[in-house]
Amino acid sequence: MTKSELIARIAEQNPHLYQRDVERIVTTIFDEIAGALARGDRVELRGFGAFSVKHRDARQGRNPRTGESVEVTEKAIPFFKTGKQLRERLNTGGDEE
Known part of the structure; x- marks a missing residue:
């Protein structure tokens, strides 16, 4: 949607x-x-889930095409964890409205 x-x-x-x-x-x-x-x-919507931010540290990466080492900077990644009610609804196939 x-x-x-x-x-x-x-x-x-x-x-x-x-x-x-x-x-x-x-x-x-x-x-x-x-x-x-x-x-x-952190944003929590009861019954739906919670949005939060996870931080990834800077690291040494590798270019997959050339094999060359590259510096990967620190970054913030949005993360979503489903709530119990949403998980149950998805796993039971219910379409309650």
Whole structure:
């Protein structure tokens, strides 16, 4: 599902809201999650999962094409861990709404 499909589905399920308002809400939620991760905070959505940032240290890598050693800089990687309810829903095949 893409962001635009998500917006369309939410707008369809909430006919009292304009699609442009739903788009603003969804964009705001995503922006807040991204902002929290950029600050190094953890974002937990109960029943869905938790977003966090993992840090990878700088290391010596290898170019697979040439075999030459290259310096890989330190980086922050977004990480998502599913919540128990989401895992159970995926594993039982349930489509509860």
